[in-house]
Amino acid sequence: MGYEFAEKSLLGSMLRENYLILDSGLRTSYFSIPVHQEIFTAMRELAQAGKSVDYITILISREPKDVGGANYLSGLHRFANMARFDEYKELIIEKWKEQEKKSLLHQAIHHDWSIADIQRSFDKLEGLETKAVDTSMTENLIRQYERPFEPLVERKGTPTGLTDLDHVLNGFQDSEYIVIAGRPSMGKTDALNHFALHAGSNGHLPIVFSLEMSKESMTNRLIAATGEYCRLRMRDPYQYFSEQQKSSWAATLGKLDNAKIHLDDRSGLKVSEIRAAARTIIKANPTKRPIIFIDYLQIIRPEGQPANQTQAIGQISSDLKSMAKEFNCPVVVLSQLSRAVETRQDKRPIMSDLRDSGNIEQDADVVAFLYREDYYNEEAKPTNMLEIQIAKHRNGPTASICALYSKNTGKLYDFSKRKVSS
Template sequence: MTNELVEKSLLGTMMEENYLVLDSGIQIAFFETQLHKNIFLSMKDLAVQGRSIDFITLLTTREPAELGGANYVSDLRRFANPARFDEYLDIVIDKWKKLETAKILQQAIMEQWPIADIHKALDEIDSDHTSDELRLLDDYLVSQYERPFIEAPDMTGISTGLQSMDYLLNGFQDSEFIVIAARPSMGKTDTLNHFALTAGLEGHLPIVFSLEMSHKTLSDRLIASTGGYSRLKMRNPYKYFPEPQKNSWMTSLELLQSATIRIDDRSGIKVSQMKAAARKVIKAQSDKRPIIFVDYLQIIRPEEGTLNQNQAIGQISADLKAMAKEFNCPVVVLSQLSRAVEQRQDKQPMMSDLRDSGNIEQDADVVCFLYRDDYYDRDSELTNHLEITVAKHRNGPVGGFTVYYDKDTGRLGKLHDSNRGECTYDHS
């Protein structure tokens, strides 16, 4: 039996036994043909919504041609074979494993991986996609016997550099997918720079994927934030810098250099390309704890075969979460909010404003919104106030707080009654 017929049998069986779509552990990557990927993706969308999956409902999910046509979908029921579903699924998975193994070996040769890394990657093909492999809870419980008698660190995550945020999140946690969302010009990139600089100066490994801004522009922003320089004056520091700022220039550059921030400014790259680039850096700096930043989600290029924007963003969101788990590090991603914010009297962002896909809300472990009152009201008394709201926190509390934000230098810091922020990067 050819792989095409096996895949048809799986799809036909899932049309009869709808529970198998979510309970079988089958993944879109297991299918070879794009047509079958489309059909399974439509089945999965219906299953997630709690709707029945049949000939009629499938054809309502997208253009019939994208599913092979009405006759093709109807014909799938002829191949249904619930009794042999597990056997056929094993055939498809075995074929997928062989293809993945070939890809890993090819990549390992090109990038000259160590033998240990090759073995680990090959082992993960089995461990990551075996639906019946369960871990015994006892193994973890044994390691926890002395936990109440050993002093734990005040914070287990990577510090955000903002006391209130660290209190809520306990820092950025490993394996978590964190979304920082706002409308344009709210300070998203400056917030990301603050987090990256804080992490770097604390000895961690910040990796920044800047899809929108060039390496030079982002670097200048980091210099301005580190030294507290006006970005406007930095266009001609010889002319506009006072002597004290000229004298502090080298010190600021050396401090920024010590943060060892890695920047990849390729536009329109895919998550798979980010993973490949990050993997090299993490291997080379294995003594440091990595944290990945992405600016921003909506301009990441989807993998081939994605049909529409909603599905593309949904897949990208899932891939970013998977990257956080694979590298066991925080992945902090900026995201645009929809224009619906501008049409309301109350401009405070809400979860439904996340643009293009509900998958972002579903996949993210943490969702934070940024808001500046003085952006919408020029006469606002809340000048240089940046409100940060933790709207979703899978493993802890939610809440909001306000920090000082200097739009001229890009600095974030503690808010004082005098409306001046204190944000210095003295980690000597």
């Protein structure tokens, strides 16, 4: 019954979002119920022909009884679950593989296959055939031939809005998993908002998953940073805003809207649900390069029932890295640090402060720590200085750069500009 439900959910989701029919990689043979095989075959044929796929077009293309009839087809919409599409897909594929393994072993015994033949069959089943993978270097070397004789045309990553940080990272790079870590109230969410605003203002597609803050709270923060408004005054702009601030309000909202930030504030999401939501947004905006932001890693819900928190975070971290590769875009994730940093005389974070966080350090392409001196020394004169320490950079140098940070507005500035609004 569970597998039948999963198959119905996949079909219902594909009826709702037609692009999944061809993009999902599903095959007719993965479905165990004959009527579902017939429905999927009809859906795929219609999609390949560039036609709309709904229960009417399916009924027209097949004998109604072969696809369960009109009521059965129209009822599939009730089972649609975009957030769990990937989970259900893996479920039915694994079931299909188990059945195929049993069939292969039966054939192997009946026909007295060699061990090598059995291994090849199992490799084919798992999609590991070497002939399907181009391992030759020749074509790549041909493309390299003119490199010493042509100026470098470097494709920059998504700009961060901080000159020194862009110099080190060359922007946030596609397929990279970037972790930005710091203690609570260090400025992580404001840094995320800065990066999202700058990416959107430069024509990219920022997709923000705010698992902790509501959409209203995030929107207020984004408005304050965009308009350089004091967040205390933002509680009641009518009462506390100056006439100049009120006159700039409409332009600020317009500027924020032009960034076209997509904000999902559902709490307790799994990586599979984040992936499903991101895929839908990316598919709806095919001309823009996406960048995904998540606030924050430790409150993402794990898949299944991991043995402990370390295993859970390790699984989540690995899944986030896979998502960056799948979408070929940067995935920027905020992370909390352990309390160990508070016990040291030098409070600047180090890699071991991630030690209770599974394999974050191993998976991440970039690990950046945020640090403010006045966070720990209340008697010190506020400097508005925010250190961003690149502690790990898989494809480039490590470094420590500075930005200016206004805690009142939540806005980050290039250090070279040396200007902070109050």
